[in-house]
Amino acid sequence: MNSTLNQGAVHGPTSFFSKEATIARPGFSRWMVPPAALAVHLCIGQAYAFSVFNAPLTKIIGITKSAPDDWSLTTLGWIFSLAIVFLGLSAAFAGKWLEKVGPRRTMFTAACCFGGGFLVSALGVYLHQIWLLYLGYGVIGGIGLGLGYVSPVSTLIRWFPDRRGMATGMAIMGFGGGAMIAAPGSVALMNYFKSATSAGVAETFVVLGVLYFISMTIGALAIRIPPADWKPAGWTPPATAKKMITKNHVHIDQALKTPQFYLLWLVLFLNVTAGIGVLGQASVMIQESFKASITAGAAAGFVGLLSLFNMGGRFVWASASDWIGRKTTYFVFFTLGAVLYFLVPQFAGSGNIALFVLAYGIILSMYGGGFATIPAYLADMFGTAFVGGIHGRLLTAWAAAGVAGPVLVNYVRAFQVSHGVVGAEAYTMTLHIMAALLVIGFVCNLLVSRVHEKHHMNTSAQTAI
Structure with a gap:
């Protein structure tokens, strides 16, 4: 070392x-x-x-x-x-x-x-x-x-x-x-x-x-923490910071005064809302979509498979973000996610179970990937000195999405059923709303830019960290 x-x-x-x-x-x-x-x-x-x-x-x-x-x-x-x-x-x-x-x-x-x-x-x-x-x-x-x-x-x-x-x-x-x-x-x-x-x-x-x-x-x-000036053996920090990666630090309180914090809050909120909303209804959704071929046991297996995608996506997407960048990674989440949410009802209508399962697997991998990528995104934007605390405050987006997602799915479905829509068709509007939320997330991510230097800690304070 x-x-x-x-x-x-x-x-x-x-x-x-x-x-x-x-x-x-x-x-x-x-x-x-x-x-x-x-x-x-x-x-x-x-x-x-x-x-x-x-x-x-x-x-x-x-x-x-x-x-x-x-x-x-x-x-x-x-x-x-x-x-x-x-x-x-x-x-x-x-x-x-x-x-x-x-x-x-x-x-x-x-x-x-x-x-x-x-x-x-x-x-x-x-x-x-x-x-x-x-x-x-x-x-x-x-x-x-x-x-x-x-x-x-x-x-x-x-x-x-x-x-x-x-x-x-x-x-x-x-x-x-x-x-x-x-x-x-x-x-x-x-x-x-x-x-x-x-x-x-x-x-x-x-x-x-x-x-x-x-x-x-x-x-x-x-657990151990590295000394202040430690760096991996053989690794040299870039001479100049990449476009979306700062070499400076932003104090936890100052981070709340930046538009970047609130844009990233919305990015996480919208990505999680779209994923968590259908996660809780996955078993019921696949049974209603394929009544003739999916039993309760098969639906439980589907939920277990989604858990694997959720877990694997956290590592795969977060690792990929090191190569393609955090902003690009979220662009993939929002673009591909919106397309898949729009196509899922068509897969169900055509009776294609394989594409239905694959689509949901990819959606849930991006749901998990959003959780794992956001800490690195924050470190890129605000530096590493206070990233733990900034990440903690951003997780209020998770708590909000945990309420908004299920409520949105349940109430929209109830509204559909009360108006005579039955079975899998009751989820079509919900999935299209989820796609729309991801489009909004795409715009929020597009607006993320480097934090203005006025928010950076001064040189003496950064040296003391």
Whole structure:
């Protein structure tokens, strides 16, 4: 590793969780950082699998079937909603704190919150107090989700200035794939603990809380940050900055005063709204489109396949952005996405299952790719000094899209059905609206330009970072 690592040795007494204590010493390999990030993201990706607990939670008292005093699905639905809300809030408001204290303390705090949230929820199941599940998984666990999501990102970007997209793609891919481990694992644990007097949920929450705390803590202990002047061996920064990549830094508060921040907020919001809106209806949509040939089991397989595209797209598209540029990558998302949304109803109408599945697979790969590419896009525009905090604030677009997307799909479909439109045709207008949203996203991305130099930190402040 580069000789400048010698300057990264920690001198004097420091707290083990302090930012200074995480500065890499000579010989540290930057390839140790992505596994540390994955140790966190694979855990918090469990959020996408929380629905496996919904049915068992409606039978905590009845065990085999719901009793009169058992919770309803509508009551339980607020648990996940609260978690996503507090993911966005914690990511947005903890940004400055993350940059101040460093990734290790933030990741360990995330481990305590996410693991602890499961334990509080287990107590809520045991006592049959829904407010404890709201507090545990929804509020405390949601804070853990937000802190865990953003904490490794800025560190990865600093370790991989030559491949920012690939680095963030590796970590955020873990968030997309975490549910693939959590869903079958949670079901297996509930079946193991299930008895005549227990649905197995409380015991499963305890085991998951402990396991996730251990895994996320290992990631926190393994994380390191590079010295201020470190660069990869054999890599020389370009003598002049590329058109859309700055060599300067913008303070987190100053970033909010730039039009670029709000354009990128809309870019992420529109890309996520289009993807998340149909993701929740994918199973129903394919069954209604191909009633004669798609069973419920086949539809579940389709949803699983979309998860693979979602996960793979996070790495593939983010890595590709290192070569073609972030702006160009989003141009592909918005152009290709709009075309595919427009064509999907035609594929369904012609009975072409293969093209229908392929189109949705590509759409979901770009949905995941949007999440993984945006941190590198922010680093290009605002520099790396405060990218973790800026990324956290931009994630409010995710929280907003998480509400707008499903609401748009559900209400437009309901409007169509109420006017006599049946089956797959009820989704045609929705898909065309999604295509229109992506066209708007194309325009927003087109308007993104380099941040004006008046927003840059002065030279002395940048040197001190």
